[in-house]
Amino acid sequence: MKNKISLKDIAEKVGVSVTLVSYVLNNKMEGRINKEVAQKIRDTAKKLNYRTNQIAKSLKTNKTNTIGLIVADISNPFYSALARIIEDEAEKFNYTVIFGSSDENLKKSEKLIDIFINRQVDGLIYAASENSESQLEDLIGQKIPFVLVDRYFPTVNCSYVALDNYSASYKAVEYIIQKGRRRIAMIGYKSALHHLRDRKRGYISALKKHKLETKSAWLKEVRREDEIQQVEKAMMELMAEKQPIDAILFGANRIATAGLKYISSLPVKVPDDLLIVSFDESESLDLFRSPIDYIKQPLRELGEESVRLLLQSIDKKTVITQVNLQAELVIKNK
Amino acid sequence: MKNKISLKDIAEKVGVSVTLVSYVLNNKMEGRINKEVAQKIRDTAKKLNYRTNQIAKSLKTNKTNTIGLIVADISNPFYSALARIIEDEAEKFNYTVIFGSSDENLKKSEKLIDIFINRQVDGLIYAASENSESQLEDLIGQKIPFVLVDRYFPTVNCSYVALDNYSASYKAVEYIIQKGRRRIAMIGYKSALHHLRDRKRGYISALKKHKLETKSAWLKEVRREDEIQQVEKAMMELMAEKQPIDAILFGANRIATAGLKYISSLPVKVPDDLLIVSFDESESLDLFRSPIDYIKQPLRELGEESVRLLLQSIDKKTVITQVNLQAELVIKNK
DNA sequence: CTGAAAGCGCTTACAG
DNA sequence: CTGAAAGCGCTTACAG
Numbered sequence: 045m046k047n048k049i050s051l052k053d054i055a056e057k058v059g060v061s062v063t064l065v066s067y068v069l070n071n072k073m074e075g076r077i078n079k080e081v082a083q084k085i086r087d088t089a090k091k092l093n094y095r096t097n098q099i100a101k102s103l104k105t106n107k108t109n110t111i112g113l114i115v116a117d118i119s120n121p122f123y124s125a126l127a128r129i130i131e132d133e134a135e136k137f138n139y140t141v142i143f144g145s146s147d148e149n150l151k152k153s154e155k156l157i158d159i160f161i162n163r164q165v166d167g168l169i170y171a172a173s174e175n176s177e178s179q180l181e182d183l184i185g186q187k188i189p190f191v192l193v194d195r196y197f198p199t200v201n202c203s204y205v206a207l208d209n210y211s212a213s214y215k216a217v218e219y220i221i222q223k224g225r226r227r228i229a230m231i232g233y234k235s236a237l238h239h240l241r242d243r244k245r246g247y248i249s250a251l252k253k254h255k256l257e258t259k260s261a262w263l264k265e266v267r268r269e270d271e272i273q274q275v276e277k278a279m280m281e282l283m284a285e286k287q288p289i290d291a292i293l294f295g296a297n298r299i300a301t302a303g304l305k306y307i308s309s310l311p312v313k314v315p316d317d318l319l320i321v322s323f324d325e326s327e328s329l330d331l332f333r334s335p336i337d338y339i340k341q342p343l344r345e346l347g348e349e350s351v352r353l354l355l356q357s358i359d360k361k362t363v364i365t366q367v368n369l370q371a372e373l374v375i376k377n378k
Numbered sequence: 379m380k381n382k383i384s385l386k387d388i389a390e391k392v393g394v395s396v397t398l399v400s401y402v403l404n405n406k407m408e409g410r411i412n413k414e415v416a417q418k419i420r421d422t423a424k425k426l427n428y429r430t431n432q433i434a435k436s437l438k439t440n441k442t443n444t445i446g447l448i449v450a451d452i453s454n455p456f457y458s459a460l461a462r463i464i465e466d467e468a469e470k471f472n473y474t475v476i477f478g479s480s481d482e483n484l485k486k487s488e489k490l491i492d493i494f495i496n497r498q499v500d501g502l503i504y505a506a507s508e509n510s511e512s513q514l515e516d517l518i519g520q521k522i523p524f525v526l527v528d529r530y531f532p533t534v535n536c537s538y539v540a541l542d543n544y545s546a547s548y549k550a551v552e553y554i555i556q557k558g559r560r561r562i563a564m565i566g567y568k569s570a571l572h573h574l575r576d577r578k579r580g581y582i583s584a585l586k587k588h589k590l591e592t593k594s595a596w597l598k599e600v601r602r603e604d605e606i607q608q609v610e611k612a613m614m615e616l617m618a619e620k621q622p623i624d625a626i627l628f629g630a631n632r633i634a635t636a637g638l639k640y641i642s643s644l645p646v647k648v649p650d651d652l653l654i655v656s657f658d659e660s661e662s663l664d665l666f667r668s669p670i671d672y673i674k675q676p677l678r679e680l681g682e683e684s685v686r687l688l689l690q691s692i693d694k695k696t697v698i699t700q701v702n703l704q705a706e707l708v709i710k711n712k
Numbered sequence: 713c714t715g716a717a718a719g720c721g722c723t724t725a726c727a728g
Numbered sequence: 729c730t731g732a733a734a735g736c737g738c739t740t741a742c743a744g
Contacts, residue, residue, distance in 0.1 A: 050737055061715040066739060076713055098496045099442065100737035103433045103720050110476070110497075118465065124458030131452065131479060140493060142444070142476045144469075145462060159474060162432045163444075305664050330639050331665035384721055395731040400723060410729055434721035437736050 049094045057088050065089075069096070102164065111354065112160035112168045113143040114153055122297055122324055122341075123171070126193070129347030130169060137355055139166070148173040148268060161188060167354045171195050174236050189357040193350040195239055196366070203357060205350040205367045209239045212339050212371035213246025216293055216321045219337070219373055221254050225291035225319055228256065229282050231275060231303060232295030234265035243295050243323065262289060266299065275302035283310070290318060297324035304332050315377050325374075335376030342369045383428045391422050399423075403430070436498065445688065446494035446502045447477040448487055456631055456658055456675075457505070460527070463681030464503060471689055473500070482507040482602060495522060501688045505529050508570045523691040527684040529573055530700070537691060539684040539701045543573045546673050546705035547580025550627055550655045553671070553707055555588050559625035559653055562590065563616050565609060565637060566629030568599035577629050577657065596623060600633065609636035617644070624652060631658035638666050649711050659708075669710030676703045 051069070055062045060081060067073045068085045088094075102108045111134050115123040131141050142160065146153035153173060160168060167189035172180060180200045183190055192204035220228055230247045233240050244263060251258045264282065266274035282289050294300035300322035312318050314334045322329060322338040329336045346369060353365050385403070389396045394415060401407045402419040422428075436442040445468050449457040465475050476494065480487035487507060494502060501523035506514060514534045517524050526538035554562055564581045567574050578597060585592045598616065600608035616623050628634035634656035646652050648668045656663060656672040663670040680703060687699050 052737080062738085063715055063717095063740080064713090067714090070739085072740095073713085078713060081713090095492070095496050097437075097498065097737050099433055099437045099498045100720090101739075103431075103437050103722085103737080104739045106720075108433065117462065118452075119455075119459045119462035121453075121455060121458070124455070124461075125453045127458075127477075128451065128453035128479060131477070135478075140476050140478075140497065142474050143461075143465070144474075145465060158429070162429050163474065164431065164433045301661055301665075308665060308667070327635055327661040328665040331635075331642060331662040333642070333667050386721080396722085397724080397731055397733095398729090401730090404723085406724090407729085412729065415729090431721050434736090435723075437721080437738085438723045440736075 049092045050097070051094075054085060054088050054092060054094060057092070058084050060085065069094075106164075108164045108166055109139050110163070110165045111139050111141050111351070112156070112163075112165040113141050113170075114146055114156050114160075114168060115143070115171045116148050116173065117145045118143055119145075120298070121326060122343075125343055126347050129344055130351055133348045133351040137351070139351075139355075146171075146173055150175055150179065154179060157183070161186075167191075167358045169193050169350050169354055172197070189354060191350050191353045191357065193346060195237060198238055201364060203353050203363070203365050205346055205353060206239055206369070207341050207346070207371055208368040209242035209371075210246040210249075212323070212341075212373075213243040213293070213295075214250045215246075215371070215373055216337075216339050217247050217250035218254070219375070220291045220293070220319055220321060221250065221256065223291075223319055223377075226256055227262070227287065227289045228291045228293070229262040229264065229289040230293040230295060231264045231266060231278050231299050233271075233299070234267050240295065247293060261285070271298055272302045272305075275299055276306050279303055279306045283312070288317075292318060292320055294320070294322040297322070297326045300324065300336075300338075301326055301328045304328050304336070308333070319377070321373075337373065337375050337377055340372045340374045342371070345369055383426045384431070385428075388419060388422050388426060388428060391426070392418050394419065403428075440498075442498045442500055443473050444497070444499045445473050445475050445685070446490070446497075446499040447475050447504075448480055448490050448494075448502060449477070449505045450482050450507065451479045452477055453479075454632070455660060456677075459677055460681050463678055464685055467682045467685040471685070473685075473689075480505075480507055484509055484513065488513060491517070495520075501525075501692045503527050503684050503688055506531070523688060525684050525687045525691065527680060529571060532572055535698060537687050537697070537699050539680055539687060540573055540703070541675050541680070541705055542702040543576035543705075544580040544583075546657070546675075546707075547577040547627070547629075548584045549580075549705070549707055550671075550673050551581050551584035552588070553709070554625045554627070554653055554655060555584065555590065557625075557653055557711075560590055561596070561621065561623045562625045562627070563596040563598065563623040564627040564629060565598045565600060565612050565633050567605075567633070568601050574629065581627060595619070605632055606636045606639075609633055610640050613637055613640045617646070622651075626652060626654055628654070628656040631656070631660045634658065634670075634672075635660055635662045638662050638670070642667070653711070655707075671707065671709050671711055674706045674708045676706070679703050 051062045051065045055065045065085050068082045118124055134141050144156035170190050170192055171194045172192055177197050177200055194206055196204045196206050232244050248258055264278035266278055294303050314320055320336050322336055325340055329338055349367055385396045385399045389399045399419050402416045452458055468475050478490035504524055504526055505528045506526055511531055511534055528540055530538045530540050566578050582592055598612035600612055628637050648654055654670050656670055659672055659674055663672055683701055
């Protein structure tokens with residue numbers, strides 16, 4: 045199966061050594077090789093439809109030009125958009141991407157990391173899940189180049205590219221306040237993940253800064269597992285208050301989708317009665333009956349920068365760079 | 379870098395041959411190996427944190443346990459959902475997936491195929507674009523195992539897993555007719571891709587079968603490149619007719635998203651004035667102001683079956699299987 | 713300007 | 729029950 049043509053075949057056909065064929069096809073020792081011989085080798089390679097066996101090459105060079113990408117779920121639009129950007133960026137540097145979804149599950153990510161390392165990936169781009177700290181320390185110990193994307197762990201000293209979630213959230217809430225709202229709720233994930241906590245911290249800080257009421261009943265935390273029901277429940281509770289909330293911040297794209305879906309079924313006036321701001325873009329925002337303001341993550345920078353940092357760390361594995369990108373608040377309601 | 383422990387290191391440590399270590403770690407020759415020695419080898423492997431070098435193994439066995447997945451765009455929800463299913467199914471058989479996006483571009487897919495073959499993937503799952511016929515014949519000629527997914531080419535005799543697009547479309551239109559609609563439009567892609575033509579054929583056949591008017595002005599074809607504007611334009615034209623249409627079939631998920639977005643801005647009553655049926659699920663359907671009926675592709679079967687067929691063809695490369703799955707019409711408007 | 717040879721880390725007939 | 733040896737298809741010092 046596959047293709048049987050090897051350097052040896054070309055060498056025999058042309059009547060030269062394998063060494064020479066290798067040099068020519070890799071454009072090495074350019075100056076010193078007889079032009080005619082070189083051309084003959086190239087021609088023969090083409091005629092025989094030669095293709096390098098990357099596996100053999102990798103074994104020898106100890107370089108696979110492969111990046112392992114681990115996200116929570118490749119079918120989540122946030123991650124698939126990111127994957128596409130990473131793919132394109134990697135391609136520019138002749139890298140190929142293998143991917144896996146961890147489902148925020150430590151065991152699964154452990155397994156993926158194992159598989160990827162066995163396959164000798166040159167490095168990992170990793171959206172690590174809760175409690176990954178020791179796993180990450182392991183990677184560091186093994187000197188596997190990697191960069192975290194989207195997520196970060198204050199106790200782990202490694203490269204990452206993420207959003208400045210605190211500021212993003214803070215700015216969104218300040219915007220809400222400046223629109224005259226005073227009873228501002230937030231729905232976020234119940235999670236120890238630092239970037240998600242930062243979103244909640246930003247929300248609370250902004251309220252405090254402006255001396256607004258912060259009620260624990262207004263900060264709803266939902267589990268990922270049954271987020272649709274949980275968000276629905278949270279919304280119901282929020283709307284049921286005697287004095288209802290007048291604004292809400294959705295802490296992630298899937299929460300927003302679930303929340304908007306629920307609100308669709310209600311007669312609430314948006315944004316008049318309820319001002320909504322969502323983290324992340326998503327199709328659902330466009331289709332909601334009225335425009336929704338949202339916090340736009342710089343996805344392209346997120347993806348490109350993570351590839352850039354990874355390749356850098358593959359080269360000389362000393363540098364640790366931590367990047368916190370600023371979000372853009374996209375305002376649809378003037 | 380990476381991990382330096384090889385079979386040789388274990389062999390030396392334990393004082394046996396590399397051969398034996400290989401046998402033990404691969405659970406070969408189970409019966410014939412001294413239990414104690416075997417255990418010692420296993421223990422040492424664990425202690426040294428040994429990891430197989432898959433690259434070396436692949437070179438020797440001529441098997442990488444890797445599938446190359448080529449789709450039009452991994453960030454399209456249809457493909458990312460499919461990718462996730464393929465990932466999970468592949469994982470069951472110890473396969474890893476490397477992916478690439480072709481953007482419906484022959485040059486790009488050519489390049490991806492090249493890269494993947496050089497990397498010795500065991501096979502390809504491929505959503506081929508327009509005019510891929512000769513490329514596919516090439517693959518067949520080179521005996522590269524592959525299965526098409528989503529797409530198919532009548533002139534190319536190869537395995538594929540796809541939707542029965544003709545029937546899906548036909549059934550959807552029959553449903554529309556049975557709901558009393560008579561002026562039924564469709565927006566689809568301008569494309570030579572057979573599965574897309576089948577959708578249009580189904581639409582026309584159903585109309586003819588029921589002796590309904592088929593106006594060429596009602597079958598709009600849009601280009602992928604600027605689909606949002608194109609769909610908008612098509613919708614405007616359809617709505618501008620003196621006698622407006624009373625139903626529309628959107629021929630793909632992105633068309634539906636664009637179409638619904640446009641309709642959101644109009645005072646049209648859906649479904650009373652305009653009954654909408656969409657190909658594929660998408661978030662936008664849920665968020666539209668009224669429920670939208672849609673043609674649901676059996677994504678799971680699509681993904682699982684394509685992996686199954688591919689692995690089968692990797693084993694014994696003779697069988698060609700062509701699968702046309704039935705769509706389900708999901709009716710939200712009773 | 714060119715080639716013989718070693719070696720990357722495995723697997724697997726073959727021999728004992 | 730175990731091991732020496734060949735070989736997968738490359739790259740790359742080294743020698744000439």
